[in-house]
Amino acid sequence: MKLAKIIAVGLSAVMLTTGFSVSAFAAQTTESTVSTPGFKTYDALYAHAVLNSEDTQAWLRWQSVHDEDFNEIDSNKKYFFLPSSANGEKVDIYNAYSSPITINGVTVDSHKSGSIPYNTNVEYKVNAGGKNFTLIFMKSTAESAVYINNDNADGNGTELITYLNRDKSNSASATAAIIDADGTIETADVKKIKGRGNSTWGKAKKPYNVTFKDNVTIGSMDKCKKFSMLANYQDDSLSRNRFLYDLSDAVDMPYASDSRYVDFYSDGYYWGSYQMCQKIDTGKTNLLSDIDDKGYLNDDGSINENFQFVCEVDASATDDDYHFTSSSGNKITLKTPELAPGDKGYNEVKNYVKNKFDSFYNAIKSSTENLADYADVDSVTKIYLINELGKNWDSGVSSLYFTYKQDENGNWKFYGSPVWDYDNSLGNAKGVEWDLGNIGVNDYEQYSGWWCKYKDKGKNSSSTNNVMNLISRNKNVIKAAPQVWFEDFVPALKTFMSSGVSEGEIYSSDVYYNYLKGSAEMNYKSGWLLNTGSWIADHSKLNVATFDYSTGKYTVSNTVTKYSNNFDGKYNYCADWLTSRAAWLSNEMYADYEPSNPRIENDLNNDGILDVRDATALQLYIAESATLDIEGVKMADINKDGIIDVRDVTALQQIIAQ
Structure with a gap:
């Protein structure tokens, strides 16, 4: 290795660890053969979602933190809010300035692209267009990213989201790229995108409905044409809709909307963390796939006697x-x-x-x-x-x-x-x-x-x-209700309360958190606020409750759990509130629960046979060496004296002997 190269590598390592750029030293000029943005650019730097890609849609420009009126708070500090698909070591940067720029020791000529090594949450110094900037890279963990672009949405040069946000009745077509976390890119045409919602439309971060020309898949969801993009602006955990939609799917409710956490970009701008859901709509591959929206008409044009x-x-x-x-x-x-x-x-x-x-x-x-x-x-x-x-x-x-x-x-x-x-x-x-x-x-x-x-x-x-x-x-x-609760809801909620479950209709809480963590941090760093107004409750503390399904015991912790005023705190509060609420409801309905498939009386171990093994199961339960299921616990008070102890074992042995 040449000495000059060794020195450059060493300096790069030093500056990365200290948080400073090596651009003050001799820079290396590089040029990438990747595409350029397929929409109007400004004096700015642009980063692509996938390294070495020829795609023209999935570019995002650096931007400053904004307030809720989209005024920049510090125009000299810039961020790249990268999607989860971005390479963890390098990113392709397009320089839309009229002069070269240097980032982390790599120079990119005007209107050219270059691959830049980077670390997240490290400050790099950049001179661009005659101004000095501080640049920070952040990277999402979301399941997917959605880029929807139209830099002339109204025919007068207005960019898509600016045009849509003027009036909920405005709509436009667009081009799009959908990028999953593994870097898979699906390009698509958007037939129509427009605003949606009632009270949520009046918020600064707005929701949208999107209709693609053809079926697309987002983050492994089933192919679909119509989606709703939920901003979840009033929910500081960004998850309440996701939790309950997935729970409804897990308990086998018809037409439960599948959804994914996504980062949303349009015409190079990052708009925040969204929840991409199947829209409530009919159609062969849409959510209401078996509902015939023309079923009200007979073949002769008359109105059908009955219809969906x-x-x-x-x-x-x-x-x-x-x-x-x-x-x-x-x-x-x-x-x-x-x-x-x-x-x-x-x-x-x-x-x-x-x-x-x-x-x-x-x-x-x-x-x-x-x-x-x-x-x-x-x-x-x-x-x-x-x-x-x-x-x-x-x-x-x-x-x-x-x-x-x-x-x-x-x-x-x-x-x-x-x-x-x-x-x-x-x-x-x-x-x-x-x-x-x-x-x-x-x-x-x-x-x-x-x-x-x-x-x-x-x-x-x-x-x-x-x-x-x-x-x-x-x-x-x-x-x-009690039967539906214990036989459908409780198993699904136990999955939520477990760990590492990332398959099925509902995931464990830690999996949702890992998908959302990076996306949420970018969302709030970019300018969307936690605790948006007096409507939001206090999420700072909770006495968490639990319910032991093997004993039927409901417990409220004497220790107050405190939650920090950041995404981690708000997410954990929401998850703990959900599981505590489930514990309270379980306690309230426990006495009224009767299983849909009653088992043999006194069959404590639920093996379909009343024998000595049931007495053994009861002995182990009393000794706290094993558990019984909900129905087993209800049966365990054999002599009906209100206490489960060794006398019940004796009573059960006598029943078995008889």
């Missing part, structure tokens, strides 16, 4: 929405079929859905009707338990979806699905003080206490038209 539909309880529905007000006073929006005035069947479809919903509502509210004649009780119970688990502030008010279709026996019924919009849940929101006072709830932020049966019902009144409130008090749902 998806509707939403939505108190904020406006005249711009295809909706009606039910006999109970609830605003109901039709999501599919979604017709416009003048369309064939516009009024007929609306009246049909209204009549079906009114019958469903009356069955929910009735003390004599059998809900199973109108609805799939299992899925309606599950959507109630999702809302109860989350203490969802919007429970029964908005984003409560029902699908009307035939069951396996050909009977037309309502299904509680799909689940949607849970950022104001899992201990996130404080709620409205006067509203909580009116319904008599003073523990809304806590993981204990029932919620759905109080929502929108005055404490001095017995009436309400809140659909979820009525579902929670329906006799069929009350009967089904």
